[in-house]
Amino acid sequence: MLSKSIATFATLAAIVSVHAAPVASSSSNLLSKLYGSSSPAGAPAAPTEAAGGDTTPFVYPLSNGFPANNLSKDSIAAIQAQAFGTIPNGPAPASLANDDITSLELIAFNEIFEVAFFTDLLYNVTNKVPGYEVSNDADYQQLVATITAVQAQEELHALFANSAVAAFGHPAIQGCAYNFPVSTLKDALSLAKLFTDVVLGVLPNIQSHFAANGDAALIPGVGSVIGQEGEQNGYYRTALGLVPSALPFLTASSRAFAFSALNQFFVIPGSCQASVSQINLPIFPALAVSPAQPNATTQTLTFSSSSDCSKAAALVYINQQNTPIVVDITQSGSGVFTANFPYSDNLMNGLTIAALVSSKGPFADADAVAAATIAGPAFIEIN
């Protein structure tokens, strides 16, 4: 049993190995559907281009018009076929608290980023961009089938959230230009795992806002997306040679952390026009952590921020569904701090969200941490 599972993981880990790839795919049809006969400005270059990679920012729209909120019936039908299912067809609720419209705007903003990422990833994989070759044909077919479905499923998540935003008289969220800080399949899957972990933290937080604001009708739809994103993450984790389920209880988050991270890590500053400023959430100054993927042991980590840290009082770690952990900081330079990472006492696997805060707490939950944040989030992932 044990040797069988090790052999399975070795095979799956080979998905991310880099070898000359046998080419057998019908990807050109799919790509011409996504990009049209010519690529959108700034998007990965024409699908027929020899693999060479393209590090220019990803720019919308896709050839079907996405992320516009007025796609034709035919375009929606094509996305639904690729996604294996439909957008929920029930009516929008009669009313919605402004705070919950903010949540739907954040969901649309995040899903539009995810569509950009998976569109780019599908391009890289099917064009055998160096670093994205898959040696085993069955693994290749499974990977392409997976990203193809996910790319369309994320489009539907975005369109659904945006249609609710628009139904309440707010402008639909638009696309931005994005950079993805990865250039290999392994790093791309690790990044997909990370941002999916962040989404899986924030969607339950959004459900609490729906409940507190009296908008319970939205809870099941978001719950269905939590499960859906969890299924995706199981695939990314398996392809990376990890156990598909990371933790017994996944790490909690707050909307401001997800919104800040998307802006800090991926969005080209100034490229979003109204989309960013209409979302009523803060963008915190960035906080870097070293190492970001530490060994599974209690140790000292180094954090740095170029913002004003004169009010920094402590560092907080959010991991699983536990009460946020507050630790002392030692300043070792301008904007540079060291802090203990108490792995062993707390089994801090999966995603940990760290933030530099203005008080020593205690903090009841991730929202309370966000309310005191000076710089963050920094993400730490172990297994």
Ligand SMILES: *[C@@H]1O[C@H](CO)[C@@H](O)[C@H](O)[C@H]1NC(C)=O
């Ligand atoms: C696709 O490949 C290019 C070139 O290596 C890289 O800059 C980009 O980040 C990659 N995109 C994804 C989503 O992996």
Ligand SMILES: *[C@@H]1O[C@H](CO)[C@@H](O)[C@H](O)[C@H]1NC(C)=O
């Ligand atoms: C959607 O709206 C844009 C901008 O108003 C317009 O140019 C485009 O033709 C519309 N598309 C459809 C399918 O109605």
Ligand SMILES: *[C@@H]1O[C@H](CO)[C@@H](O)[C@H](O)[C@H]1NC(C)=O
């Ligand atoms: C993690 O552990 C390995 C093996 O013990 C060691 O070589 C490596 O330097 C450690 N990495 C970090 C970041 O501590």
